[in-house]
Amino acid sequence: MTVTADGADVTNNVSLVGSLDPGGYYTLDTNIIPMNEGPLDIKVVINYTDDFNQARTVEKTVTINVVAAPVMPTPEVVLGPDGNPIIDVPVDSAPETFWQKIGRFFKGLFGLDSSSPSNNGGGSDVPTEDTAPVISGGKG
Structure with missing residues (x-):
């Protein structure tokens, strides 16, 4: 099985499948990185040997539409008096x-976390007490 595409970087695109049971299937996870936007033709070629020991080829072309990646907004950086960015800005x-x-109130009745959303606590949930392994006595 071979997967190719013009105008794209294709990796993990060739695989030897081997024998398949009748009605069985095989998947090939191919990574395709297109070079530009627009339609992209992906060509899938399957070479196999049929029941009469004859070489056969199945070739299919799949056309997909490539769109540009969404532009992620850059976070606003707050600088401190020394010119370095401040990581935790209180909101x-x-x-x-x-x-x-x-x-x-109802969360508290059901035993769920009912703390105020502004009360973060800042502590960790890791117990501070040191635990030691329990050593059982001998049986003899």
Whole structure:
């Protein structure tokens, strides 16, 4: 099985499948990196030997439409007084509404996390107590 495409960088595109059971299938995960936008013709060629020991070839062309990658907005960088970027910028949150308080109340009744969203805590969930392995006594 061979996969090719003009105007694209194709990797992992050749594979020897071997014997297949009747009705069986085989997948080939090919990576295709197109060079430009627009339609791209992908050619798939399968070479096999039939039941009469004759070489056969199946060739199919699949046309796909390549679109440009979306432009990701760049995050706003806040610089400190020394000119270095500040990583953790505190965000002022809106005050909690009445319905949010009611929702936290019911979460607390069911044993779910009902802490205020502005109360991050800053601590870790890792226990600070050192644990030692339990050594059982001998059986003799």
